[in-house]
Amino acid sequence: TSEKMSPYENYIEAAPLNFFLTKVFGIPNHYNSSLAVGIKDILSASMGNLISSAQFNYMFDIPWLVQQYPEQFRSKPLLIIHGSQRADKTTLHENAHRYPNITLCQAKLDIMYGTHHSKMMFLLYDNGMRVVIHTANIIHNDWYQKTQGVWISPLFPKLASDQDLSQGDSVTQFRKDLLEYLGAYGTNKHLQEWQETIRQHDMSSAKVFIIGSVPGRHTGASKMKWGHLKLRKVLQEHGPDGSTVKDWPVIGQFSSVGSLGSGPENWLSSEWLESLSTVQANGIVKLSKPKLNLIFPCVENVRRSLEGYPAGASLPYSIKNARKQQYFNTFLHQWRAFSRGRSRASPHIKTYTRISPDAQYLAWFIVTSANLSKAAWGAYEKNNSQLFIRSYEIGVLFVPSKVEENLKLFNVQGVDSSKDSMLFPLPWDVPLTSYTQTDRPWLWDIAYTDKPDSQGNMWCPS
């Protein structure tokens, strides 16, 4: 299609946080012009003259992916990092076979039920490289009518050959953490080449922390490297001041839910919420645990969405899990994104934040591949001596003081002239909208035949 390609400078450098939503087909163009990108924009020649790229993801439509690159880049070396096994792996190889420039790399998944959820692009140009961390699968539907999040790095220049390779990291140790994440994939020649390429680039302009998960039972020094304990460690060192955020709620927004245990004290409101409510460790007494608000689409949100009930095929919350954790429903709020024109663009983005009671300020913000599950964030084992993680996940954490030296908080709506503030483009509406008495969380494996969806269809999963 001849969709207008916004010139590079219009939307990348203009966004100080580099945090975008994906373009949505079928909403007023105003909501797709600023702070919104499509996959063709990300891969376009206006971002740089591509030499090679890598795509980390869960689902791939390879012929579709090739078509998203500009014609002149379609034969450049492309490494695909996936977690597919058995028949899925065979299918992937069959689809990749006809592209001599495509190499497949299977991430090791030795732990049951673990998946390679991480969604990331490495884009190597003739004048530097970019890292893109996002939430969309490499399939048409994920980039068409859903709400997805994308962080696009600044252009990282190549280090001069004589420059000491220990240069070029950022105040958030972005490059070190990215290399450590890649190291967890083990020895793969092509991934090791990308690690060397990353080592040769100056990533000092990266203002975000990496919050990654890799499968394993992490103990000792590794325990705080991944999942919710990495977040806890970063917030202990660089998080908000306890007195500032006392009683500020935590908000979690996601597109799938795991088995969280028979009560909130099993994991959700204990170890997981404790990590998300961590404040800068300065010895003051333990603060009261903050309120937890969760955002997950109700059946009506899905029914009315642009896609209709089929949006729910990407919201895999099962009746089996839901039945075991009715308490979870008491935390839930609807998906609403009127401010971004995306109330009907079903969420596949995952975001987590700590917000002031008046919804004016954010203490920090995460966009990540990680849904609300122990598999993604990790769960303590052996008397809290190890963190058990099943899946690969990756996300970025925005902390005000790392985005701008003296910035303590992000602004959410309007500009607070009294403080030097920075507006954070929230993907969803505040204040949050509760479920009505009759609202139920979307479950993907039961039928909905009372009311037709926006396309006039019912939902009858087999």
Ligand SMILES: CC(C)c1cccc2c(O)c(C(=O)O)cnc12
């Ligand atoms: C339960 C599994 C098979 C599933 C169903 C529907 C959508 C999914 C999805 O979107 C992801 C992902 O984005 O990583 C991962 N698993 C997804």
